[in-house]
Amino acid sequence: MKIDYRGDADHHDGTSDATPGGYEAERRPGELAFALFLLAASLYLLWEAYGIAGFEALSSAGAVPMATTAAMAVSALFVVLRTARLPKVSTESLTRDILPFKVILFGGLLVCFGLLLVPLGFLPTAALFLVLAIKYLSGRGWGFTLAVSLGSLLLIWVVFRIVFTVLMPAGIVPEAELLQFIRNIGTEWGAQ
């Protein structure tokens, strides 16, 4: 591996925020569509900002939102014009370099995580997510997958739930009763 390896040999995926991705003189697949989306979104937000207080006063609640969305719209317009003029990168495709199946799959998994977090609870949802994700990415056996997934989840749960007392959604798991049970064991142990 090269010493300057930073996640991508060409550094075009924005590995560090100080060196954003893309190419200086070429257009990546989907780049123009993204720029057009940003322009449309900026114009819509400008319209929304105008709706806050119109041109009522310089000190109105809508003054700064209007100024910023106008700046967004103008810069997005120039980006669109500039991007449209650039030639396409010949060696890249949208499905391979920007949106491969893995990214779409994980996007979907994360959305499912968010949707199931409250009804199912943190522990089962996180366990399901970790098992599926690690099994798919590592391609290792079920023993490794279950040990790593459940072990890490237990560690994270102990740190967040017990040490930092962050209340995650309990869902179908009787978390409070479980904790009380553990505390009772601790108390009995101490009493002996």
Add this chain to the structure above:
Amino acid sequence: MDTLLALLTVFTQPQLFLLVGLGTFLGVYIGAIPGLSVTMAVSILISFTFSWDVYPAISLMVGIYMGGVYGGSRTAILLNIPGAPSAIATAMDGYPMAQRGEAGEAIGVTTVMSFFGGLVGIAVLALAAPFVAEFALTFQPRDYMLLAVLGILLVGSLSAGSLLKGIFAGALGIAIGAVGRDPLTFAERFTFDFQIMEGGISFIAVMIGMFGISEALLQLHHVGADAMRQKIDRIIPSWSTVRKYLPLSLQTSSIGVIIGALPGTGGDIAALMAYDHAKRVTKKPTRPFGTGAMEGLVAPETANNAAVGGAFVPMMTLGIPGDAVTAIMIGALFIHGLNPGPMLMVDQPQMFWFIVGALLTANVFILICGLTGIKLFTKIVEMPRAVLIPLIMLLSVVGAYAVNNSVTDVYWMLGFGVFGYFMRHYGYPLGPVILGVILSRLLDDNWRRAIISEREDLGAFFAGILTSPLSLTLLLVCIVILLSQTPLFTLLKSRVSKETGDQL
């Protein structure tokens, strides 16, 4: 003599000494976990320490504050997820260093420079508190507004890519910061009639999504690549390395102290400004900025720790919080029957000197906590990506949820994560978005205060700027920064350097 005794209280009482140490240790790890903010930790601590004596309570809080500001740099370096907003700039060069296998060296230098920055901040707090506070007090709303504009203009120089994309990202950040009910008129802004948007968008959710989730999604492209082994044999930097960066760290410490002393600003803005300063003054960085330049680590890390001492200046001398944590600490002092402000210095100078002593002790503990346990910490990045990526995603979800115990924040975080992923692919910098969200309130509030005080007269507003030396200086700096980002300036600069080269 009494002053010296108060300063040494922490050292003479083992219980207080240990509490500062425990607080610093906890702070380092709380600061390193994205979503668990120092502000949150200190506010939870108030309820724990309510019945304690004031000295132990303050000892623990000071330790957590100091440790937390430093701790944010660890995950910024190792995972590209800033544990705290003040570590955003650290990630820009720290993470590329970790990807080269230099995490140990990066953390070592970060620790020593954080210690140095902390020392400068404490020295200023102890020696020049009244003067710095007096200077901050002279700032008018228009000056704060110009300061926010200055911060936003830094987007161009903070991002190596297109200026237009940087401006777009900064403006987007301000728009995100404006979401919710306007605090002045209660008007709805960008809520689209959704009730859940009335409270605004959590800055932490935006930050974790943009930096954490987008990073994890990007890493999916390279899941088969070998994990980079980290060199952890050189944790403690050599004296020559430290000496080399001392002049820069002294400059950026000064930036940190001044920015930290300005109410409403904090270590995050100080770190970003220091990073920008380093980019401007460093002629020959160890590597280009953004690819693992040591100067890009030294500058923000000294500044954000120096800002801690700075933040205490207005808090102790004027009763005005320098940032969110000092705002909570003012509340804690009130709970314990103390009145932070000018009279505290007169009535209870021992409390002021005790806090200075506690900060000094916490700073020493940063060295101890920071330079130990790194081996265990760096093992995180040597984990196979197949395990690390899902864990980053899980931690991001937990972190976003922990801010307000709200699933809505998780959805925001996921949305901004996906959006950030595309932004990174297409060359839009993420830092300015975060900077915009941070500065949004400062800009909005002070613009409105300034223009209301001029009775909506734009001419009078500009006349006010031109007649005030401070405002004029800030305006001129803004103009210079803006011009320096234009192609015309670059062309002129290259011509001048070429002519100079020819003459030589």
